[in-house]
Amino acid sequence: MVKIKLMGLNETEKFGQRLGNLLQGGDVLSLTGDLGAGKTTLTKSIGIGLEVKDYITSPTFTLINEYKGRVWVYHFDVYRLEDEMDLLDLGYEDYFYSNGVTIVEWGDKIEDILPEDRINIRIEKGKELDERIITLDGEGDRYRQIVKELNIN
Numbered sequence: 001m002v003k004i005k006l007m008g009l010n011e012t013e014k015f016g017q018r019l020g021n022l023l024q025g026g027d028v029l030s031l032t033g034d035l036g037a038g039k040t041t042l043t044k045s046i047g048i049g050l051e052v053k054d055y056i057t058s059p060t061f062t063l064i065n066e067y068k069g070r071v072w073v074y075h076f077d078v079y080r081l082e083d084e085m086d087l088l089d090l091g092y093e094d095y096f097y098s099n100g101v102t103i104v105e106w107g108d109k110i111e112d113i114l115p116e117d118r119i120n121i122r123i124e125k126g127k128e129l130d131e132r133i134i135t136l137d138g139e140g141d142r143y144r145q146i147v148k149e150l151n152i153n
C-alpha cells in the first residue's frame, strides 16, 4: 500500500497522467472516496495519460461513458446504482474483461463483481483546501508493479 500526497490540482494532474501513461488495455481501476474528493478530476488526468482527446465528464447519470484514447477507456460511476441488475443489463463483463481500460468511481460499491486483479485508489481530502491524500493498492503482479513505479519520484 502506497500513500501519496497531492497538493493542488497541478499535482493531481501530473499524478493522473503518470498513471495513465503506465496503463494498457485490460487494466481496471477502482476509485473510492467521498463526493468531491476528486475521483472525476483524477479520471480526467488519467485520460490524458491514455491520450483521450475528448473532455471527460462524470457519468453519474449514465453509469458509463466511453472514450477513445490510445485504447478504449470505460469510465463508470456507480454512485447512483441501486440494483446490480442494471450493470448486468449494460453487459458490464464485456467492459471489465475487455481490451480497454476500465475506471470505476465508487468501485467499492460493486467490489464483488469487479475483477480481483485491479488497482484500488482511495482519495481523501487532506488538511489544506486543495490537498488530497491518495492510497494505492495493487492486486496482482502487474498492478503491484505499477503502484511501485508510481511510488518512485
Ligand SMILES: Nc1ncnc2c1ncn2[C@@H]1O[C@H](COP(=O)(O)OP(=O)(O)O)[C@@H](O)[C@H]1O
Pocket: 006, 007, 008, 009, 010, 012, 033, 034, 035, 036, 037, 038, 039, 040, 041, 042, 105, 129, 130, 131, 132
Ligand atoms: N488536489 C486536488 N485533486 C483533485 N481535486 C481537487 C484537488 N484540489 C481541489 N480539488 C477540487 O475538488 C473537487 C473534486 O471534485 P470531483 O473530481 O468531481 O470529485 P468526485 O468525483 O470524487 O466526486 C473539484 O472541484 C476539484 O477542483
Ligand SMILES: [Mg+2]
Pocket: 039, 040, 041, 058, 077, 105
Ligand atoms: Mg465523480
